[in-house]
Amino acid sequence: MNDHASSKPSTMKLKQTINPIILYFIHFIIMLYTILTYIPYYFLTESRKGRSNQIKAQPVTSSPESAYRSVNSLDGLASVLYPGCDTLDKVFMFAKNKFKDKRLLGTREVLSEEDEVQPNGKIFKKVILGHYNWLSYEDVFERALNFGNGLQMLGQKPKTNIAIFCETRAEWMIAAQACFMYNFQLVTLYATLGGPAIVHGLNETEVTNIITSKELLQTKLKDIVSLVPRLRHIITVDEKPPPTWAEFPQGVIVHTMAAVQALGAKASMESTPQSKPGPLDIAVIMYTSGSTGLPKGVMISHCNIIAGITGMAERIPRLGEEDVYIGYLPLAHVLELSAELVCLSHGCRIGYSSPQTLADQSSKIKKGSKGDTSILKPTLMAAVPEIMDRIYKNVMNKVNEMSSFQRNLFILAYNYKMEQISKGCSTPLCDRFVFRKVRSLLGGNTRLLLCGGAPLSAATQRFMNICFCCSVGQGYGLTESCGAGTITEVWDYNTGRVGAPLVCCEIKLKNWEEGGYFNTDKPHPRGEILIGGQNVTMGYYKNEAKTKADFFEDENGQRWLCTGDIGEFDPDGCLKIIDRKKDLVKLQAGEYVSLGKVEAALKNLSLIDNICAYANSYHSYVIGFVVPNQKELTELARRKGLKGTWEELCNSCEMENEVLKVLSEAAISASLEKFEIPVKIRLSPEPWTPETGLVTDAFKLKRKELKTHYQADIERMYGRK
Numbered sequence: 202m203n204d205h206a207s208s209k210p211s212t213m214k215l216k217q218t219i220n221p222i223i224l225y226f227i228h229f230i231i232m233l234y235t236i237l238t239y240i241p242y243y244f245l246t247e248s249r250k251g252r253s254n255q256i257k258a259q260p261v262t263s264s265p266e267s268a269y270r271s272v273n274s275l276d277g278l279a280s281v282l283y284p285g286c287d288t289l290d291k292v293f294m295f296a297k298n299k300f301k302d303k304r305l306l307g308t309r310e311v312l313s314e315e316d317e318v319q320p321n322g323k324i325f326k327k328v329i330l331g332h333y334n335w336l337s338y339e340d341v342f343e344r345a346l347n348f349g350n351g352l353q354m355l356g357q358k359p360k361t362n363i364a365i366f367c368e369t370r371a372e373w374m375i376a377a378q379a380c381f382m383y384n385f386q387l388v389t390l391y392a393t394l395g396g397p398a399i400v401h402g403l404n405e406t407e408v409t410n411i412i413t414s415k416e417l418l419q420t421k422l423k424d425i426v427s428l429v430p431r432l433r434h435i436i437t438v439d440e441k442p443p444p445t446w447a448e449f450p451q452g453v454i455v456h457t458m459a460a461v462q463a464l465g466a467k468a469s470m471e472s473t474p475q476s477k478p479g480p481l482d483i484a485v486i487m488y489t490s491g492s493t494g495l496p497k498g499v500m501i502s503h504c505n506i507i508a509g510i511t512g513m514a515e516r517i518p519r520l521g522e523e524d525v526y527i528g529y530l531p532l533a534h535v536l537e538l539s540a541e542l543v544c545l546s547h548g549c550r551i552g553y554s555s556p557q558t559l560a561d562q563s564s565k566i567k568k569g570s571k572g573d574t575s576i577l578k579p580t581l582m583a584a585v586p587e588i589m590d591r592i593y594k595n596v597m598n599k600v601n602e603m604s605s606f607q608r609n610l611f612i613l614a615y616n617y618k619m620e621q622i623s624k625g626c627s628t629p630l631c632d633r634f635v636f637r638k639v640r641s642l643l644g645g646n647t648r649l650l651l652c653g654g655a656p657l658s659a660a661t662q663r664f665m666n667i668c669f670c671c672s673v674g675q676g677y678g679l680t681e682s683c684g685a686g687t688i689t690e691v692w693d694y695n696t697g698r699v700g701a702p703l704v705c706c707e708i709k710l711k712n713w714e715e716g717g718y719f720n721t722d723k724p725h726p727r728g729e730i731l732i733g734g735q736n737v738t739m740g741y742y743k744n745e746a747k748t749k750a751d752f753f754e755d756e757n758g759q760r761w762l763c764t765g766d767i768g769e770f771d772p773d774g775c776l777k778i779i780d781r782k783k784d785l786v787k788l789q790a791g792e793y794v795s796l797g798k799v800e801a802a803l804k805n806l807s808l809i810d811n812i813c814a815y816a817n818s819y820h821s822y823v824i825g826f827v828v829p830n831q832k833e834l835t836e837l838a839r840r841k842g843l844k845g846t847w848e849e850l851c852n853s854c855e856m857e858n859e860v861l862k863v864l865s866e867a868a869i870s871a872s873l874e875k876f877e878i879p880v881k882i883r884l885s886p887e888p889w890t891p892e893t894g895l896v897t898d899a900f901k902l903k904r905k906e907l908k909t910h911y912q913a914d915i916e917r918m919y920g921r922k
Contacts, residue, residue: 257690258701258774265720268707268733269774273515279704280508280735282546287480288503289381292546293345297338300548303522305341306371307333307552309573317567327567333552333577341375344462349379351465355410355434355456359384359476362406362486366390366399366413366422369532370553372438372458374541376412377532381503384478388486388498389533392417396425401495402488403429405743412458415439426453436461480504486742487535487680498742499680508735509683510543512703516674516688517581517649522548525646527579529554535684536653536676540583552577556588560642562595578644585654586661586789586819593661596639596668611635618667622694632670639668647671649691653678655787655818656778659696666694675699677778678732681751681762682706685736687776698777706734710768713782716905718767727769729782733761784904789821792876796904799823799879802871808833808863811889811896813907814879815915824918825879826911828888829860837863851886860884881918883911 260267261275270278286292310331317327336344357363363385367373380387388406390399399421403411408431413422415437426432427450438458449455478484485501514520526544528551530537544551554573557565561572600611614635618628632640640647647669652662653676665673677699678686686708689700702708710720710728718727737760740748751763767780784796799814803825811828831847838850841859850856861882868878889895895907908915 254773256773257693258770261707265726266709266711268709269702269770269776270707271702271704272774274704278508278706278734279511279515280504282507282511282514287507288478288482289484289506289542290378290478292507292542293342293378293381296546296548297342300338300522302337302339303548304335304550305338305545306374307335307550307577308371309333309553309558309576315567326565328558328565329567329570330558330573330576335550336371341371341378345375345378345382347462347465348375348458349383349385349465350468351461351463352379352385352410352436353383353475354464354468355461357383357385357410360386360482362386362388362408364388364390364403364406364408364411365533366392366411366417367438367532368392368414368417369528369530369537369555370414370438373532374545374551376438376458377538381478381484384476384482386483386486388488389538390488391531391533393531394488394496396421398488398496400425400428402498403432406486406498407431410434410436412436412438415441418455426450478503480507483739485538487533487538489680497744497747500739500742501680501683502739505683505736505738506539506542508705509678509685510539510546512685512705512734512736513539513676513688514543514547515704516690516700517543518691520544520547520549524549524581525577525579526551526581526583527554527559527574527577527644528552529556529559529573530583530585534654535678535680536583536585539684540581540651544581549581552579574642574644578646580646580648581651582643582647582649583651583653585791586652586657589650589652589657589661589665590789592642593664596642596664615667619663622663622666625694636668636670640670643669649674651676651688653684654791655789656699658819662696677776679762679764681738681764682732682734683736683738685734686730686732689775693775695775698771698775700776701774702776703736705736706732708732708768708776710770711763713767716767716780716782718780722769725769725771725777727767727779730764730766730768730776730778731761732764733759735760737762780905786816787818788816788823788876789818790876792874794823794877796823799825799868799873799877800902802873803864803867803879806863806867808837808860813902813904815904815908815911820919821876822880823877824915825864825882826885826907826914827860827864827882828885834860834884848886851884857882857884883914883918 256272258269258271260269281287282292283295286295312329312331314326314328316324318324352363363380365373365376365387377387388402388408390402411432413435418435418437422435432453435453435455436458437455440457440459480503482503483500484503484506486498487501488496488498524544526540526549528537528541532538532541541551552573557563558573560574563572566572600608603611614631618631621628649672650665650669651674657675662673662675672691674688674691676688678684685703685705687700687702689698693700709731710726711731712719713729720726720728737752740752752760754760765782766778767782768776768778770776786794786796788794794816796814796816800812803809804812808830809827810830813826814823815825816823829851834850837859838856843850843853843855845853861879864882865878895903895910
């Protein structure tokens with residue numbers, strides 16, 4: 202463990218504020234209890250420390266170009282969950298027959314809604330929610346079958362596209378299962394996409410039918426329906442019929458999901474699909490959130506998804522009917538869709554939630570009432586780093602509000618448990634009496650948190666291990682690999698890496714000479730990450746050039762994805778993400794930022810001689826390094842009443858803020874998104890020349906060298922954890 206210094210709270214204050222006798226007494230009690238409870242644990246279970254260091258993956262051959270495979274799939278990659286279940290409708294049918302009347306999808310009843318006026322005059326929507334109402338496997342199957350047949354009656358044909366633009370909820374999964382059964386190609390769009398991106402996705406896929414919610418219909422679709430000329434049917438998942446608008450183009454009809462299901466149920470003579478899907482048929486066309494320009498649609502076949510969830514399921518021990526999963530991330534994202542399909546295929550219950558109702562303190566939960574985790578008490582949960590970081594900050598803020606004794610007891614227990622974890626030991630006393638209240642924030646029963654979408658900081662990962670008393674499985678994958686690539690083992694408590702390849706795929710490292718990464722590097726091989734296996738998708742919809750650039754097939758017919766990410770392998774076969782080939786960066790919240798786009802929008806300012814934008818996936822905002830124009834900066838300083846030498850002006854916080862205001866105005870004028878606009882900058886008194894090593898002979902930025910040169914400023918602008 203190499204993250205102690207950065208992640209554990211300081212004990213300096215503890216020793217100054219607590220009587221040493223009390224301190225030693227507390228420490229003695231904790232140690233005594235832990236020793237007594239750990240003795241049987243030690244003899245009855247294998248040490249976690251030993252397991253953490255065991256080999257998890259290894260190269261198939263001795264060549265540096267060799268692919269790494271999980272030790273559990275050295276002889277062949279896994280591709281199916283259950284024998285003969287090579288399409289998603291077969292997987293669901295298998296699960297339905299096995300689990301029958303077991304509860305599957307749960308939704309909380311809305312008891313009341315009200316507006317709450319804040320002290321600043323703003324109005325927040327608040328809800329009081331009841332218990333979860335559940336649909337069984339049989340219920341979901343019947344509703345999906347009727348809905349698919351109803352869509353068929355509305356003219357939807359097999360192997361044609363149908364879009365879903367909806368929040369995460371039970372109806373989303375029912376609609377998806379209907380499409381899988383009837384071989385409709387499901388086009389998924391994020392509910393947070395802007396109008397132009399939605400129009401692009403709907404028109405590119407030529408959909409005539411779209412499934413949505415009443416809220417999204419009223420707030421987003423209403424304004425763009427006229428721009429989607431092929432659209433004929435809008436199906437809302439809400440029980441109450443939505444209003445109709447005169448401005449809707451003639452021929453567009455709005456239905457409720459219940460009405461379409463009733464239509465399908467009546468047409469009993471045609472209640473079977475016209476065409477059953479095959480393993481290579483497209484199941485989903487998943488539009489990414491978009492990086493530079495318009496989003497791309499990734500074509501995902503039935504066998505792609507099944508291979509991906511097969512690999513993911515293998516990393517979750519004891520997965521089964523006792524597990525409860527809470528679904529709140531966007532189902533249009535491959536992480537959430539894959540996680541829910543894993544649960545559905547193993548008899549787990551899925552209770553639906555949202556980021557606004559997740560916990561007791563969530564923004565839409567009325568004070569005094571319960572959030573979704575308190576009612577559902579999930580055992581499994583997926584999260585993105587931004588949410589985990591938010592939990593981390595909220596808990597630490599609560600700790601700082603404690604009395605001195607309580608706070609120092611918490612810090613003592615935290616540091617003690619961190620030390621025990623590093624030795625592979627458990628701490629039952631701390632878990633029961635110190636961290637129980639923190640653990641209850643997620644319901645109290647969580648045994649596994651799966652993190653994906655962006656890198657998770659070592660400090661936050663260790664915090665979740667300690668305070669929520671559960672394993673944190675950090676994963677790596679892309680939409681283009683069905684979200685599958687790697688996931689850490691639940692018993693591996695190392696931080697800063699993403700685990701070994703899943704049993705469904707293999708990973709090799711390709712030399713990237715420009716970046717100086719080679720698979721022959723010592724002590725760890727490094728290079729661009731290539732993922733191979735049946736989980737690698739079919740490519741990009743109507744974008745053959747991009748497909749050829751990112752995908753290829755080897756001499757054995759296996760499909761490979763070139764990720765553009767740079768990784769290195771540890772001796773035990775676990776992967777670490779260390780860099781990215783392109784200047785494209787995914788922020789902590791999941792937005793993609795093109796650093797070149799930001800620089801292009803700002804470098805033409807007269808105030809700017811050169812600029813380098815910087816961001817990383819551990820933070821939610823962009824920063825920048827700026828070489829200012831000496832004449833323009835001096836004039837700006839004079840107007841603002843700031844004095845000093847050139848170096849003093851460039852090192853002045855006041856001057857940085859004034860330049861930042863100019864940059865922000867220019868960024869807004871250039872139509873940059875809010876998350877693309879630099880929040881903090883560093884002014885450089887020295888120009889960047891080829892002699893400094895910060896730019897090439899053609900004066901192109903050397904990002905790696907610039908990052909190294911400004912490392913201290915990066916830490917200052919982002920703040921140390």
